[in-house]
Amino acid sequence: MKEVFTMWRHTQMVVLVALSAAIYAAVLIPFKGFAIIPGFTEIRPANVFPFVFGLLFGPAGAWGAAIGNLIGDFFGTLGIGSIFGFVGNFFLGFLPYKMWGAYFRRGENMEPTVNTGKKLAVYIAISILASAVCADWIAWFNDLIGFVPFAALGSIITVNNAIAGIILGPILLLVLYPRVKRWGLLWTEIMRPDEVPAARFQALGNILMWVGGIGALVVGLALGLGLYKQGFAAAGFASGGAGGLGIGLALLPFLALIVIASFLLGGREQVEAADEEANSPRVR
Amino acid sequence: MGIALRICVTIIAGMIFLSTTRNEEIATGLVKIGIPYRFAFAISTALRLVPTIAATGSTIAQAQRSRGLDLESGNLIQRIRKNTPLLIPVFVSTIRSTNVFSMALESKGFGASTERTYFLYLAMGRRDAFVLLTFAVLLIAAIALRFAGYGVLEGFSR
Numbered sequence: 001m002k003e004v005f006t007m008w009r010h011t012q013m014v015v016l017v018a019l020s021a022a023i024y025a026a027v028l029i030p031f032k033g034f035a036i037i038p039g040f041t042e043i044r045p046a047n048v049f050p051f052v053f054g055l056l057f058g059p060a061g062a063w064g065a066a067i068g069n070l071i072g073d074f075f076g077t078l079g080i081g082s083i084f085g086f087v088g089n090f091f092l093g094f095l096p097y098k099m100w101g102a103y104f105r106r107g108e109n110m111e112p113t114v115n116t117g118k119k120l121a122v123y124i125a126i127s128i129l130a131s132a133v134c135a136d137w138i139a140w141f142n143d144l145i146g147f148v149p150f151a152a153l154g155s156i157i158t159v160n161n162a163i164a165g166i167i168l169g170p171i172l173l174l175v176l177y178p179r180v181k182r183w184g185l186l187w188t189e190i191m192r193p194d195e196v197p198a199a200r201f202q203a204l205g206n207i208l209m210w211v212g213g214i215g216a217l218v219v220g221l222a223l224g225l226g227l228y229k230q231g232f233a234a235a236g237f238a239s240g241g242a243g244g245l246g247i248g249l250a251l252l253p254f255l256a257l258i259v260i261a262s263f264l265l266g267g268r269e270q271v272e273a274a275d276e277e278a279n280s281p282r283v284r
Numbered sequence: 285m286g287i288a289l290r291i292c293v294t295i296i297a298g299m300i301f302l303s304t305t306r307n308e309e310i311a312t313g314l315v316k317i318g319i320p321y322r323f324a325f326a327i328s329t330a331l332r333l334v335p336t337i338a339a340t341g342s343t344i345a346q347a348q349r350s351r352g353l354d355l356e357s358g359n360l361i362q363r364i365r366k367n368t369p370l371l372i373p374v375f376v377s378t379i380r381s382t383n384v385f386s387m388a389l390e391s392k393g394f395g396a397s398t399e400r401t402y403f404l405y406l407a408m409g410r411r412d413a414f415v416l417l418t419f420a421v422l423l424i425a426a427i428a429l430r431f432a433g434y435g436v437l438e439g440f441s442r
Contacts, residue, residue, distance in 0.1 A: 008320065009395075011386045011394055014326055014389075015389070016382055018327075018330045019379060019381075021326065021327070021330035022329070022330040022334050022337055022378070023337060025334050026337040026341070029334070029338075067327055071327075073298065074298030074299070074302055075295075075298055075299070076294060077294055078298040079294055172375075176375070176379070179376060179379070183380060183383060185383070
């Protein structure tokens with residue numbers, strides 16, 4: 001996760017954070033009136049931006065998603081839940097670029113776009129996982145403090161994010177990628193390899209992220225919908241009420257897996273691949 | 285009543301904050317509480333750019349309307365489909381300004397040193413302390429009322 005902090009050394013990345021956040025917020029705000037749970041969430045086509053900006057601008061896209069969502073919250077959904085709205089949206093922009101490298105071998109074309117079937121499939125898979133991880137953080141915290149049950153918020157956020165990302169994302173990525181690359185604004189072109197951690201346990205990180213992200217959602221929904229009464233509680237697992245402390249404690253290991261996986265995934269291989277491409281004779 | 289008040293508060297609180305606090309004050313305030321200035325700068329710049337982006341989008345929509353494009357008719361999905369192509373130039377032109385923006389910042393010394401000074405000086409006064417104390421008391425009272433069972437969002441809160 002080193003790049004999340006080292007990126008602030010680059011003025012271009014700072015500006016990209018601000019621009020990503022502003023675009024995300026500017027599209028979020030007009031839809032604040034289309035509430036799904038008043039005061040908590042609404043129809044959000046703007047959720048396509050964290051995926052696209054995350055892939056193109058890397059950590060700047062992740063910070064942009066977090067800040068953009070916070071600014072959007074000022075126009076109708078501000079509350080204590082906004083703290084984990086910040087965290088959840090950060091992961092929504094963080095996962096796409098972090099996971100991307102795990103699906104391509106060294107030397108394989110790993111440009112962050114969807115111009116091949118494999119890249120489109122990877123993009124869709126990552127969008128679903130990132131949507132679930134974002135929902136895990138936000139719904140877990142809102143359930144823990146007793147605002148909204150995990151089952152309601154978790155499922156709505158996952159579907160809301162995934163629909164926007166899967167339907168609008170590929171179109172936006174195809175439009176933006178060639179331009180962003182031409183302007184030299186890809187995160188892999190701005191950051192240096194030594195500023196990004198090497199992927200030493202990438203496969204393990206990939207597996208842990210899936211287990212943590214989807215596992216938290218499945219277990220949270222199971223507990224929230226009352227399945228604990230039939231099976232889990234009988235096994236001595238998650239004793240207590242549905243949600244609240246039960247969900248709060250049961251999801252902690254999964255959330256910990258998400259954080260651990262974030263440290264294992266690396267990202268330097270993408271920067272090195274971009275460097276190699278820039279230095280190849282074909283480009284010169 | 286509780287639900288209505290809560291929704292009103294969530295909408296009004298952010299609006300009051302943004303309409304009564306200047307961007308420079310937000311940035312300086314964030315730095316004062318220990319947030320790195322590059323991060324504070326990103327937040328305040330994003331806040332400043334939101335209305336600019338919205339205004340650019342509106343200008344493009346008006347320009348297309350004046351050429352005969354009908355953006356008003358149709359259901360929600362149809363309207364989104366009509367408006368989406370108009371937004372692409374807004375995003376592209378905004379992102380395109382990154383390099384010029386970065387050069388302008390660096391030419392003014394942005395990032396030249398780890399610490400920076402501000403023209404705007406913020407200091408905690410008596411009135412600030414009074415307002416903070418008043419709202420702290422209100423917050424504690426609100427939390428106490430919430431635990432006493434008032435302001436429950438029916439169907440969602442346990």
